[in-house]
Amino acid sequence: MPPLLELTDIKTYYGNIQALKGISLSVAPGEVVCLIGSNGAGKTTTLRTIQGLIRPREGTMTYDGKDLVTMEADEIVKAGVSQSPEGRLVFPRMTVRENLEMGAYSRSDKVGIQADMEKILDLFPRLRERLTQKAGTLSGGEQQMLAMGRAMMSRPRLLLLDEPSMGLAPMLVEQIFRTILDINQQGTTVLLVEQNARMALAISDRGYVLQTGRIVLEDTGSNLLNSELVRKAYLGEH
């Protein structure tokens, strides 16, 4: 099967600082793929580059056969790539409902949006209870669910999740990862960026290990879990 997303030798800079030093990765339709790595490895930068929020200086990116490098962020969202940004960037002064509606900004089919809203509220029953509440007053876990739900509202084929477990209580982390699997089983391809390597690898079909802007390892999720490097560097085992 041709990959849904393919990055070849992507190099991204912040000013003069090179954040990505040639990233090549691919995501096949229906997969859950995770990027793990320490702080500053370039995980978030990779996602932002895919989303069109930062332009790569070199390299090629294709999504569904289309050239991503030349597409604007809003066109990329329309094409079916959606992101739940790092740090749960919800719109704090908007209600939960308004946040979800913002997620459907790129769509215009009112009926479909309503139906998807229902689906997402079924997926995150917590959000249904808080529909008219301002997003800024939600707890961390609820904000994370909202950010994911909002990303789902654009009905993406490829969902980019940036650190969905960051700052969450262990019980909640488990719940979030279970939901990611649910979303994937309903047909959405997921590219996941995580610091919580154990959990992320456990649910992923394949994984990439990033170190200082380069991919140093690539394998199936279970193989990576057992690999020497990952166990030492990211799982804290000896």
Next chain:
Amino acid sequence: MTHPVKVGVGIGIVAAVVVLLFGGWSAILAGIVAGAAAALVTEGQSIRDRSATLRNGVISGAIVGVFILIAEIVNDILVLPLAGKDPVFPPFTLGPISIPYNMFVAGLAGLVLALAIGALTGWINSLPDKNRRLGLAILLLTFLALYPALDAAAGLGWIEQMISIMIFVVLALGLNIVVGYAGLLDLGYAAFFAIGAYATGLLLSPHLCNQSGFNCEFYQQEWSFWLVIWIAAAIVACFGLLLGAPTLPLTGDYLAIVTLGFGEIVPVVFRNLTTVTLTLPFTGICIAGCIKPLNVTAGEQGINPIARPWVPVVGSFQTGEYIPWYVLILAIIALSIFFINRLRYSRLGRAWSAMREDELAASSMGINLVNTKLMAFAMGATIAGLAGVFYASYITAIFPSVFDFTVSVIILAMVILGGVGNMTGVIVGGLIILLSDRVLLPQLATLLKDTLNTTVVPHVESPAVKDFLTVSVDPTQWRIFLFGLTLVVVMLVRPQGLIPNVRRAAEMHPDEDTWDLPLSIQQADAATQVRSVDRETTID
């Protein structure tokens, strides 16, 4: 401050100041406006409780009325005699009615009106939501329709100032799109006002046309104003895009400085476009101003005369006949409000609020930040353009010095003092600031001068003190000082503005969820407050 007695006293004091300064039949207008205002402000205390809203309206209206009555009497027996004037006013003449002036009659009329309007507004407030809106709209429209007649009958002559004030209200509404909805701080908004006015000046006066050698009949046509208003608005919208484009990569302070620069450049350009020759680049073919350089904007001399609007029956609008102008500017305000309201709840409006809250998140939602920002500038500029067209035609002459930085600052102050992002706030705040500046302050100055000259100065021995009192005590010269003082005080006491936008207010006070908002909103907030305590924690 929603208790009816407190509100009555607060608004009563304001109304009393107006009546103290003007005396005469001003009590009638003060009674109507203050009575309605008092009833509206008390509304929050008793949401949809019929008897309580009505009672609050009556109580606050009555208190306001008492203040007006007392002020009227004090004006007659103290203020005017001190200023060396006889408390004599022409009769109140409205159609066949003609009431000779008497301080008790005027004061009591003010009291009764304040009470009646307070009660009426209170009653309307108690209606179910849909009827309530309709009732308030009818009340407002009736007042606006009667205002010119009342103003004339009471012999106040405020309508002339009201029209120039309403030009600023339109400008404030337009700037509110850029600053309030899109969150882009624009310090050079007067530039768009200027471009609108100059576009009108060039199209509707013989100035440019006479130099071109073309047939110069367009500006003399009866319908030309109604065409030019749209052309000018479109031109200004284009300039909004043009001036917005370079600011795209900028946010916050940097954006503000760039817009400040544009605000400075535009009047300078208009001041200096006096000898223009246009040649095509490279070819050297001359397009305009070939024989004699074109004098496009006439520099400091300005452009005049500018043609006026014409409508059937009324004919051409005249200087000094204020009612047609009043109706026209009201129509422009109504059009702007309608247009802005539609925008606000459109996709574009939602994109603006998302962008204001978080640009990165907005961008991830598929919002095109470039278009969204440019549209904010263009829409804001269009409204300023409408104001510019009206202004040019109303004054019939335009000069570059009218559009300097202080204009941008005053408009911005109207928006911020009234309540960023809230149209009602911007309109009410703007009216209060400019009415104080243009109506109350001059009257205060005249009264003070007369009082000093007749009562104080004759008893002063020292020539130096005498000189100081006659020359330096002039409140109109303190207006910039008073304006600055108002800004400082309001920002300290009420940074969210007089009538804040709920969402914007929350941005200004992240940790404080209750102030003088209508109770319904406070209750909604109270429900969420318990949760907001553990906002930063992760326990679920």
